[in-house]
Amino acid sequence: MAPSSPGATGHHQQYSSTGSTGRGVSPPSPASPTRLSQSFYQPSITSSPAGPTSPTFNTGNNHLISSLPGGAVAAAAALKRSAAKLKPWLPAKKFTFKYSPAEYQTAFWSFVQAEHPDTTVLRFLRARKWNVEKAMEMLILALEWRITMDVEEVVQDGEEALDAKYPGFLEQLKNGKVIFRGHDRQGRPLCLLDPSQHNPNAQSHQAVQKLSIYVIETARMMLKPPTETISVLFDMSNFSMSNMDWPTVKFFIHAAEACYPELLGVCVVHKAPWLFGAIWKIISPMLDPVIRAKIQFTNNRKDLEEFVAPDQLMKNKAYEGQDETPYHYIDSIPDENRLLLEPSEAKQRAIARRKEMELTFERLTEVWQGQKQLSSSAAVIQERNEVGQRMADVWWAAEPYTRARTVYHRMGAIHTPPPAPPGIHATKPTESH
Structure with missing residues (x-):
């Protein structure tokens, strides 16, 4: 299975999990601190889910579930059940990595956006019915797709710049x-x-x-x-x-x-x-x-x-609704992407703060991975979950400096939400829908 790759540009080293690349570059060593499993968030897993569609939890620490928001212990257990399988899987899979570890790391955190990182990973686990190997492969291919399709170009260039590169882009927004x-x-x-x-x-x-x-x-x-x-x-x-x-x-x-x-x-x-x-x-x-x-x-x-x-529902459509307001595209505003394009101390601080949170979450995840008993992980789980919760606010604070404005920003449909109250997060991890 391979992701669609139209529009790919440039050349990238091919990182193989089992040998050197075609360009003579060896893959990151499993013992290296920059190995793929540490370069972007990869949960530790120790056993397969009990059922075909949803895992069962036997943490022995039910009191922790009530003390952490969103059933965080349950979500954490769902992820941690998988570690033993992943460790032998990466070298045994003979998976050829198309990009460097740093590129996967950047693509992953770009994909997370304002979600709790566990929520993002759980999307892939649910999509593959809790099959860890398939979910991991799906995640890697999705990140490669984001790099190949240059998703960052779409979110950073802005509508007029995209129309200049790809004529007809803007008309698709204007015609409704x-x-x-x-x-x-x-x-x-x-x-x-x-x-x-x-x-x-x-x-x-x-x-x-x-x-x-x-x-x-x-x-x-x-x-x-x-x-x-x-x-x-x-x-x-x-x-x-x-x-x-x-x-x-x-x-x-x-x-x-x-x-x-x-x-x-x-x-x-x-x-x-x-x-x-x-x-x-x-x-x-x-x-x-x-x-x-x-x-x-x-x-x-x-x-x-x-x-x-x-x-x-719109009234002037086949929906026969009650909303009488017709759709109207609002043109871009001069200098609306000034914060994105111009360097500033505020921009540096916002982006640095987000990066700090990402690295902190990765570090806490590695500490949690190394603990054998969930009972000894309570403090780490709580701190990790609190960091994950705060990441939404930090992402929104950096958003004007990292993403171009859209017509929905100009309409007021997208705006920076107020900071989440303590213990509440926009996308708290859930084990299933």
């Missing part, structure tokens, strides 16, 4: 074929898509790929505690075969399933025409069964309102 507005009945951010506005020939496939990454990365910034997933709603009422774009469908499926696992809460396909039935027969086998189970079809307002309240 994909927008964020409102939320579903579960409180999840709502992404509205109108495929009838998509012309496969109006822009390059690369421009569509960059838009897809932009949309997913924007969606993750809209998650508010304790929500970890989004809802997607397709208005298929005016869809025709001229809108069909198979390369984009395949790219988006791969991104959603393999690179952003457990982000989709539900996908509602509304008023699909009869011709979509043939298309669905082709798409359906491509989907992971878990993703396929999240896709619902509705044909009328009553069915749709089981998922989304009418006041969250």
